[in-house]
Amino acid sequence: MTSGTAEDAIDPFRDVQDVPATLAVGRNASLTLGTDALIVLDAALIESKGAGCCGLSLPGSTKTTRSIPFFSVLWAETADDGEVIIHYAHPISKTVARPQIISYKLDKPDSDQAEAWVEKLLEKAYGASQRQKRIKVLVNPFGGQGHGQKLYHKHIAPIFAAARCELDVEMTKHNGHGVEIAQSLDIDRYDVVACCSGDGIPHEVWNGLGKREDAARALNKVAVAQLPCGSGNALSLNFNGTDSPSLAALAVVKGLRTPLDLASVTQGDRRVLSFLSQSAGIVAETDLATENLRWMGSARFTYGFLVRLIKQTVYPADIAVKVEYDNKAAVRNVYRAESSKPPRTYDDRTLPPAGTGLPPLRHGTINDPLPEGWELIPHDQLGNFYAGNLAYMSPDANFFPAALPGDGCLDLIRIQGTLPRVKAISTLLAIEQHKFFDLPHVDYQKVSAYRIIPKNQKDGYISIDGERVPFEPFQVEVHKELATVLSKSGHKFEAKGV
Template identity: 55%
Template sequence: MTFGTRFEAGPSRSKGTPSSLEDLFHPNPESSATLSVGKNAFLTLASDAVVVVGKYQPGIARSIPYYNILWAEVSHDYITIKYADQVTKTDVTLSSVHYLVNLEHKSKAETWTEKLLDSAYGKAQRQKRIKILVNPFGGKGRAAKQYYKHVEPIFAAAKCQIDAESTNYRGHAVDIVEKIDVDAYDVIAACSGDGIPYEIFNGLAKKPNAGEALRKIAVAHIPCGSGNAMSWNLNGTGSASLAALRIVKGLRTPLDLVSITQGDKRTLSFLSQSFGIVAETDLGTDHIRWMGQARFTYGFLVRLFGKTVYPCDLAVKVELDNKEQIKDHYRAGSERKSFDQLRDEGLSDTVGLPPLRYGTVNDPLPEDWTLVPHDKLGNLYAGNMAYMTADANFFPTALPNDGCMDLITIDGDISRRTAVQMLMAVDNGTLFDMPEVNVRKVTGYRVIPRDRKEGYISIDGEQVSFEPFQAEVHRGLGTVLSKSGYRYETNGLK
């Protein structure tokens, strides 16, 4: 409910709690939940909102949800409440209300205000110290404008300490974050697409105390690019203003990160890895970028109808390969847990980056891995999050910190009819159950491309060399801010 939500008085109702309609319309000024302000106006702490009576029209109560409240304080005989007003279904804007507080009520007003902030923030940290990295090239050059117009006012109203900086070249965020004082900030927020979060994680990974840094600083995402998967998964929105509110109220959440070894390099992945049709559709359609999001659908269909195959050898460390067991695993992992509970469940606690249990791509395969030829592979897609775009829940059983990647493999010689069904299944969330889709929970895998010298491999949407690579998951190595504190913002399994 926004401040414009109205409750009209009706017949007398049972009394007892401040959340009952009768008590809201006829508040008891002696109650600790009710504050008398201004001229015959009352503010009441209800079950999920502050309710205002008397300021506008008699018999009408208006409310501000606790979740939307950014800050409240008593100063110079006035109480001020700043909040994010839901102006559309997807956007919020900064608003505030001010009321005169009688001198004899000032002490009560200060106590009432603290109770309000307790209800507004719950377990979320107040006054976060946020380092913001703005990609001025993101969102067709509109990221900076979005930040200063829609995001910064919300952070400032919530009394966050803000330090904003623009990135000027590819890899700049890595350089900034590698040198950052991890004790100076609680959050690093990317105002960009998914590319800057990728750089932030890898900047933290370059520190001598990388493990500590990745646990200490939470990474957050303000969606201002062409790919905003991180925000859709953690914030449940592609709106910059609503994501700002989600960050203000965000809960610290451990996040699995994936080590990628290729050649002599080791990098971290937070979102996905792809080889085959998804990688080629994502990275090989820049020449038709003018088509917008439609270029992905077009590129996908062209390759599906062409029955394109991407031969490779694949070795996998499988933890679960039965779809019903994977669903049960997801349901069990979706139960609410606190940050401390999750940290006690054997998550990463190393000072530096954790050692590689399975070695690198250059080492012999672990004894319990078998290299299997895949001559007709159409797509290999490994996900650490559920949504890859706003409407593509490729990995509905993905969890933030279960210590597994969700690995999908699909043959490239499927019928055109099945290919079209798959494209539609991605949109409606039924891809997981299609018999042609092989789904496994894995902790590591190695891909060795074959029979072609050039091609595409995508790590978090970034192109890497077309050569063998190995992936290994580290449970809870990273930290992010999420709305729930324990799961992704998906609709769950179909």
């Protein structure tokens, strides 16, 4: 969205640089570049009663005037016969957008003026975002409720095609296939890997890129995006602001390259990259023990969380944490300072040299002695240990409202002891009401590394990005801005902050 002065707001039809804002396209029609939208003035709209063909009406406009937000404009071009053709995403409902076209013949054919006007329209529509992205599309036909392929063809592919994206589509065939594809990907051929899936395929893609000899370069160069087709769609919720496939496709088309922290999780002799979360206790069990309820969609997380809160189970562990911000006031201050900075309009990171692998582990692995200065503290009445890299974990679960994509920290939540049933239910409701951060029994910190050792349990659940891993000690450390995503803002999540 283009910012404007007070004068811009009063007069949305001002000229833009040396290109006239208005293009005459007929005796009774014109196309005008407004402040935030393309203004279509056409007397014929009265006869068609608008027909919903050109988006939403401007406040106070007549029936002859319609507007198309610049964010919804997918492509524009001129034809040899003097026709101006504009493709845009039209909202069918609050959760569905479909490509539509408007086209007009120029009143006085002037190809140079029309082409300049179209270029200015595209500049306003895309801003700093790359046009005609080269996208490797991975479709998981098994994810969520098994509708990934259908969702892609019905809601996503038409948006990409209308935006003139260059597509290479591949179906994932088995667990771990995303790792294999990313590990052998030609990173000079694609700008984006877009995953039509839940959060599992992005996890695989980042770990596949991380296995390469040029891991650092690959993770920087290729953006990873999610098009929500699974039961867990956190990546899309956080960066696209939606779990609607068509609206997410539009957000990816217009997405800005944005750095994202990744975390290394070491367990046994394994090193895994995590983009979403690590959990032990109630959240891990909620996620992993409700696999049989996938038919419920994202509601299975809410249901599972509530059931386990009421059971008042504890998950004892010894924990050592490298804390960067140790109280809620400090966390709130750093969040507000970072989120108030201007959006990053370009990727200003230096591309790592060819052959640069993953960054070395500053704190060693879980198999090494406890790092100097760390102290293992017993948590015998631990109800939940949940470290997150993103704000939203599911549509109604903004667990980490102070999370930032590139602050070099994980946000950590700990709840000590069991909660009375009424308090447990109010805790769950507080998440949906965006009041979770302020609950006095919720400990919220920003950390850069930690070690956790479960104890007094024969077996249990540990979740890394929603995937179950062995029930044994693990250690985590954050790598600041190691990966790249596409986001609407360019610097923060699409979530209500603190």
